[in-house]
Amino acid sequence: MIDLKRLAEPGYSAGIKRKGADGAVIDQVIALSSQRHEAQLAVERLRAESNTVSKAIGKASPEDRPAKIEAAAAVKAALVEAEQTYNTLDGQVTELALQLPVPAHESVPDGGEDDGQIIATVGGTPAAPPMDHADFGRHLGWVDNELGADVSGSRFAYIMGGAVQIEFALVQYALAKLVARGFVPVVPPVLVREQMMVDAGFFPTDRHQVYSIEGDDLFLVGTAEVPLAGVHRGDRIDDTRLPLRYCGFSSCFRREAGTYGKDTRGIFRVHQFDKVEMFVWSDPDKSWDEHEMLLEIEREILDELALPYRVVNIAAGDLGSAAAKKYDCEVWLPSEGAYREVTSCSNYLDYSARRLDARIKGESGSRFAHTLNGTAIPVARMLVFLMEHYQQADGTFTVPEVLRPFCGLDSIGPRS
């Protein structure tokens, strides 16, 4: 939810328009919310009167009561009418306001999907190995798409053998790094209530991407961001505790609706994968520093895995409604001859905290927290990149140096 009070500020609304929002909607929200304010004043005036009159009845003698009750009923009737007016306006304001995204930060480039600004490029663009990630995964006995499809359907896969050892090495490696940085590791619930999906900002917009559980009011999360957002929902956080950094390890479930025919090879895009996700509750004055730190961690991971990548500052029109700024890290995928997204990190400012009602308390009073999130390790996709960049001519997989202490292996051949 955006800050309606600031909507009239030119700088604020300009940032919203840069994300492609209709200026007419902004004007409409401003007009409607001022009407709503008038209506609210009217309601509160009548409520005050109604309260006063009702309290008087309690103190009145039995003989006086009938007349007083009748008078109170008249006030009540007027109140009910005023409330209807208010509720109508409130519904309209809320519906329109939910369509408005958080303003883009000034450092975010204009434009859409193709207008991201490449702010760093590390490593080269090596030629494709003999096998692409899907063939190599089958060759090693690491990935079985057919078995996955047979048991669960398309876009499901069995991850087996050495890939599992690499998965856990990746996770352990990331957790060690994040814990050293003050992150609290978390294994959160992956099934959440509808209200949590709403509060985390995924419902109603992304509802079609989410699996629901028959017979229970529960939904499978597409990212640990959802339950991590719940950690301080409704809290009044003492500002001396900030920043609060968490990293969640969880399986992630995505319906991938609307992606038919895209990325069908291997495990690049699957319905279920494991991920280590970072989540930060920040002081509003320091969230941009936290954002840079999240990027730094993501880059450090890619640097240490020696993967060639670039960093993109996503353009305003391509940002989701919650993000004021987002960096994508894209790794070179040799078989496709293209950079593909591996991780990303966003600063949501107070957009999400407003809905979560997560505030920080300090000497200057109470303010909404800022929330940020970023990917540390998206396991399946990371395996895809590793399977191409660490593939040897003899058909073996060389374990990245940095993972060796975590799995005790230097090289892995095909599973017998």
Next chain:
RNA sequence: GGAGAGGUGGCCGAGUCAGGUUGAAGGCGCUUCCCUGCUAAGGAAGUAACGGGGCAACUCGUUCGGGGGUUCGAAUCCCCCCCUCUCCGCCA
């Protein structure tokens, strides 16, 4: 899954079975002041959040797990949901 008991302010805990100065007794904690060789003990006052109006003192509204309903008026009555605890059953 079956049976029962509960969810009240930062915490504990009255009030609910007779609806009306109860936004909520009392206690703990916390803040300020007094007393006091130091500390402990003691005394006084203050101490919920959120939204609106006001320079401010202050004032109005909302909130007693959540959502509906009855009523002039609901912590209190009715309905639905959530959660916690105890016992039984079941299970990694």
